[in-house]
Amino acid sequence: MNLKELSQHLGLSQTTVSRALNGYPEVGEATRKRVTEEAHRQGYRPNANARRLATGRSHVIGYVFPSDRSIMIDPIFSDFIAGAADIQSMRGFETLLHAGGEENEMAVYRRYAEGGLVDGVVVQAPHMDDPRLALLDSLDLPYVVHGRVGTRQDGYAWLDIDNRGAFHKATKLLTDLGHTRIGLLNGLEYLTYAQHRREGYEKALHERGLAVDPSIMFSGQLTEENGYRQAKRLLQSQPRPTALVMSSMLMVSGALRAVHELGLAVGTDVSLIGHDDGLPFLNAEGLVPSLTTTSSSIRAAGSRVAELLLSLIENTNADLPQEMWSVDLIVRGSTGPVPG
Known part of the structure; x- marks a missing residue:
């Protein structure tokens, strides 16, 4: 489909369709949305060189x-x-x-x-x-x-x-359940999101009068292997954490492997909370038991x-x-x- 055919299909002038596709501000938002959605449905792709010459943009x-x-x-x-x-x-x-x-x-x-x-x-x-x-x-x-x-x-x-709020809510849930040794498996803390998550976690501990214990905290790459190694390390320590808060479902996957190897029961011996970005192949609800999460679609x-x-x-x-x-x-x- 070319520009002329797309214009006829929409009942609009070629100029209007071209301007809508090229982001001209004088085209109304409703018209722009209608044109771009229909172009997408019809598989229309404007000529890149012509569009760049016309608009001065690379798109x-x-x-x-x-x-x-x-x-x-x-x-x-x-x-x-x-x-x-x-x-x-x-x-x-x-x-x-x-x-x-x-x-x-x-x-x-x-x-x-x-x-x-x-x-x-x-x-x-x-x-x-x-x-x-x-x-x-x-x-x-x-x-x-x-x-x-x-x-x-x-x-x-x-x-x-709201990374601070998310990990504050997660940690507070655990302190409300009586947990006092809560491990944190976090991302690299020179990154803002990870620092904010740590701050939310620490705030919930302080509110309950609990000390922050660096020995049961980890900052690193969000990988399955780190989740496994660090969860196993923490759960073999004495006194071990009774709960873990984790910054990704990949870490949760590794932590579950460690929990099972150690013969512990999730939700009974150790409570787990992970952050869920809505990835289709890591379904928090489909785990056994289903996983408590902070959730936001990436x-x-x-x-x-x-x-x-x-x-x-x-x-x-x-x-x-x-x-x-x-x-x-x-x-x-x-x-x-x-x-x-």
Whole structure:
């Protein structure tokens, strides 16, 4: 299907359809949505070179990652990109992934901006003190941060989940059940999300008058192997934790292996809570017993971040979007009272 046929199918002029697909601000949002959704259904793809000449845009969104094998095979990363790509494709934008190589991330951003290779970028895994934002501001390259940079909230576009609140609720549930030794298996704590999760965990302990014990806490890559090794280490210590709070379902998978090897019963001998990003092949409800989780869809986050970035690209004078998503605590069978 070409532009003329798509226009006739929609009952709109070719100019209106072209402007809707290319993000012109004078096209109403309802019309833009109708055109882009129908173009997606019909498999219409505008000519990239003609579109770039007409708009001065590349219609490409960039993602830059280090050459870290654990990131490239991380299902959380994959699900986020899938959600973002769905929206970008519907709006006629391609997805450009840069993974490692000799260039560092800052050099890639400079090359993207100087060459006009992308119209905007998504910043992933923000640090507590992150130099990428100052660089992107200086390059005048639109961006949205998935997460936040430390305690800084103003001056940039972001979407984050309430990591502090999520792990406060999870830990409080356990203290309400009588647990006093609660282990934490967390991500790398130079990353903002992991630091916020630790703060929420510690807040719940302090509220109950419990000391924070670094010996039953772990910070590292969110892998199944780390979940297994660290859960086994903690559950073999004396006195052992009676509950574990974990930052990913991959860690939960490893922890379950350790629990079973040690002959312990989940929900009775040890309570488990994990963070669930809604990954289709790690179903918290389908485990036996079903897993208590803090829950927020990473795929939905990817879709929303893409929407926010495309809005910034289409209207560079718009207010910078900033969204905080609440996180649900879903109580299931993996949590129970402290063992007698």
